[in-house]
Amino acid sequence: MNEQKPPVHGDEVSPDDLVEDYEIEVDELPEELLEESTKSKTVKTLILTGVGVFVLAAMWFVATNFTGTIPNLCAQVLREALKPQTAAVAIAVIGLNIHFGFTGLLNIGQAGFMLLGAYGFAIALSNGLPIWLAVLIGLACAAVFSLLLGIPTLKLRGDYLAIVTISAAEILRYVGRLSQLGDVTGGSHGLAGSAYRGSFTDLSFFGDGRTAVGPFNYHNTGVDGWWVRAVAWATVAVVLLIVWLLVRSPWGRLLRGVREDEDAIRSLGKNVYMIKMQALLIGGSLGALGGMIYVLPTSVQPDAMGRSLTFFIWTALLLGGAATIFGPVLGAILFFSVRILIRGVTDAVVPDSIMTTQQAAQFSWVVVGVMLMLLVIFRPQGILGNKRELQFNA
């Protein structure tokens, strides 16, 4: 029927034929590339998952069956990956992913949201409020904070939000440190975990005693035990589910539309300001939730949630892949455990006369910084990100 006759020289070729030829040439190439890329993508995903599982299993095996420096290091890395703080940061990264990955909002103060959530939660608990109310108060603090930041800036260009969030986060930290507020926030000493942890550990149904699984050996409940780990990672799972439900919906499509071009979305009759505000609110509240979990096994320290934590969150997001569902979690886990690995390897390999143990720890942060740079240059889409989605970054 539609056989393509190659135009012979001298044949009468109508303009329409030329058009058809032209279109076919243009059309077919990307189509083939697309199919190939989806196929190779599935294969790649499988291989990467396989490698990941194998590495984890190998580390687990080495850590449980041998003793010495390397098994010790393996155990340390695995423990770091399972830490409640890693889960807490993962939740904050998921929040930032709503801001930056899906909506294109430049929030450079995610640690501020975390700090606010932690303060709200801890202060409410130490004043004897029930834990569910304390969680709500922490979330409400973050919601009010995002409204305050969003109302003046979201009508302006994206850069303004970046400037306002980073300074607002710093202001929060300094206010928290004020000695005049010592009765409420504990000033620069912060709030001790014992002041608020009680009602959280009381909820535990894990009982007393210790449980050891492979390289992990913790109290069932305790200060930094299985209970807080279980709650932290369960929260990560719930948050992932919620974000997945939101992002696959028409609302999520609207977020991506706003990320791509606000004016186009306006011309289609959507209220861009409202959508950006909703995204800022949800991402900020997730940051606050992360902050609450972050302080459960330790204490509220304003300086622990400063600029550097914001940049760790950003690194984890870019490492895992923005605008993906699992990217933030993978990024957070890798970020913290790889740093432990670098620190351990440096400490073991480099003699103390050149680099002491403390210097090795500092060196690991330097390497993390260099990794962030390399990542942005050579793999801007992160580990799970879609390269094709990034190609059209005009």
Added chain:
Amino acid sequence: MPEQTVVTDLSDPQARRALVQGIEATPGVAKPDPILTVDNIVRRFGGMTAVDVDHLEVQRGIITALIGPNGAGKTTFFNLITGFDQATSAKTMFHRPAKAAHWSFNGQSLDNTSASAVSRAGMVRTFQLTKALSRMTVLDNMMLGARGQRGEQLLFSWLQPLWGRQERQNTAKALELLDRFQLLEKKNDYAGSLSGGQRKLLEMARALMTDPTMIMLDEPMAGVNPALTQSLLRHIQDLRDEGMTVLFVEHDMHMVRHISDWVVVMAEGRVVAEGESQVVMADQAVIDAYLGAHHDTDLGDDSLLEDEALQQLAREVAEEEAGDDK
């Protein structure tokens, strides 16, 4: 006069001709059934007055072209009436000019509304530099155009059963439009991978997803290859024949002469002439303002777009296909 009869009548060329011939060809003339009325709209950038339109009416149900030389203020005018820019003469809380800007669309005043509210009123625009959402698929681009989506409300968005049915209806509509604009096989491609012309098509199709009363096209032909131009022209005429009002900005004289029922000429921010294309192009004010020194040049050799030429092409295609089947 009932609106419906006007709309049906206007798909008939004779009726359109009769309608526009009844209108006097002077700037700011009143139309029998204006869909858009603009008064006193002024926009200054510092000392430069980009737009200064006293009065303009756009007739319902026909294709109106807005032409003018570079820098005449056509796109600025577009931005002003669609809410993407604010008029210097606009009435605000602190500034109440004697001749405040006022424009109404379909009987609804649009003096101080946002771009999204203008769009919701039924006046949907496209952009000179296409705003395809590059890192989203063509279908997702289309779906964003659909109105009143329940799933776009945060409260309902996570409950798929609440919006699934509506989503399926919108998808069917989007696919139908994509098919009409020959983009169907591209539906899962990223919009960023489309050619310039295809992006124009996509943008137009996306605007149609909103079921607009009036569609405003900002240079729909800029950068589109000649083959695609013809199908674009056809689409625009079809829209008119379905009862939509079309207002478009264009440089291309071929296109203006070929499809517009009414032409408005802007120069230095003002409306200097309006009328049927032949009348306007013979107008001395237009020749002076628009063409300047080059008024000898052919204003638009549209012989290629005449029906005979098209029929000739169609015949050749038919012969070619008959030859292939053998």
